[in-house]
Amino acid sequence: MIKCGIIGCGVIAPTHVEGYRALPDVEIVHISDLIPERMEKLGEKYGIARRSVDYHDLLADPEVELVSVCTDHASHAQIVIDALEAGKHVVCEKSPGRVPEDLKRMTDAAKRHPELVVSGIFQHRFQPANRTLRRLIEEGKFGRIVGVNLVFNCLRTNEYYQKDAWRGTIAGEGGGVLINQAIHHLDQLRFLFGGIRRVSALTANLTHQGVIEVEDSAAFVVEFRNGVFGTVNATNSAAEEWRSMLSVTGTELCLEYANEKPVHVEGLDAARAREVEEALSLEIKEQVVGKQYYGVGHTAQLADVVDAIREHRAPEVTIADACGSAVLVMAVYESARTGNWAEVPEY
Ligand SMILES: NC(=O)c1ccc[n+]([C@@H]2O[C@H](COP(=O)([O-])OP(=O)(O)OC[C@H]3O[C@@H](n4cnc5c(N)ncnc54)[C@H](O)[C@@H]3O)[C@@H](O)[C@H]2O)c1
Structure with missing residues (x-):
């Protein structure tokens, strides 16, 4: 069983939740959002019990193996780096960063952790x-x-x-x-x-x-x-x-x-x-989860990330490629x- 956490419970989060739920032997165990009401709503809807306003608490959860980063662009780089330092595999929503320095910091962190799978969402x-x-x-x-x-x-x-x-x-x-x-x-x-x-x-x-x-x-x-x-x-x-x-x-x-x-x-x-x-x-x-124009690629990309973890290989869209x-x-x-x-x- 691969246990996941989701950081950011806004518009795109349900697409990740549904994507993971479609995969065998994958469970979402912990979610985080700065806005408690958003987190409670998502947690109640999908029966996810562990909820933290501070994402560092999610990263400290020993059960969480893989983290989806579904926050705004400016926060992506630091959250991805913190997740890697906490020993978690990561998949980060687009855009992987906001400025070139973000991209450099994220790819450097990924290089420091070749044992972890780090992917950037480009579901199309x-x-x-x-x-x-x-x-x-x-x-x-x-x-x-x-x-x-x-x-x-x-x-x-x-x-x-x-x-x-x-x-x-x-x-x-x-x-x-x-x-x-x-x-x-x-x-x-x-x-x-x-x-x-x-x-x-x-x-x-x-x-x-x-x-x-x-x-x-x-x-x-x-x-x-x-x-x-x-x-x-x-x-x-x-x-x-x-x-x-x-x-x-x-x-x-x-x-x-x-x-x-x-x-x-x-x-x-x-x-x-x-x-x-x-x-x-x-x-x-x-079925598309979310807006029709998201397409159906999220589930397939999350499946590739999960398979990459199980098979100890790089994901199809590495964080460097997304960058x-x-x-x-x-x-x-x-x-x-x-x-x-x-x-x-x-x-
Ligand atoms: N792949 C796609 O088709 C697709 C579609 C929509 C959005 N996105 C991407 O997904 C990301 C999120 O977009 P959205 O529309 O869901 O935004 P949103 O504003 O609806 O949700 C982001 C959530 O992250 C939370 N957040 C921000 N900083 C946080 C932190 N430090 N800890 C915990 N929670 C934090 C916010 O409170 C908010 O609820 C963006 O990067 C966006 O570009 C991708």
């Missing part, structure tokens, strides 16, 4: 269609990929930002649409097409003036390490809740892929285009601030 990597798309790319179905364009639209209202003190602040969230929402799809770019070498970016606060300190919109050019160019346009001021639209241009096949479904596939070989479209048109039977997506966001901020290209450090 476990969404079946994304895994299929990655396989199709690796199999060469697109020929050579010569262009990638991502448009990410979502809606975050002023009320959303006013709900919790950390949201929309530099000190708490570290950024806006890019570090919180679009980061999933920037991670998807790295997952599908490989690392990014440098970025040239613009950011703005177009519709949340006076409410947030961070960007609600961004546009940037990326150069992948393999020389391919891409563009990204992201906003959380759109008239739709969540839509990621990825266009992949290959020398043999082109794909328009929206919210992880193919909307247009065309290529030199019509039979191959049909085959790719069918392979990506997957029916998902699992690779966070540092991409931070490079975009640096470029927007300086007006110059920003190099993306390798993680």
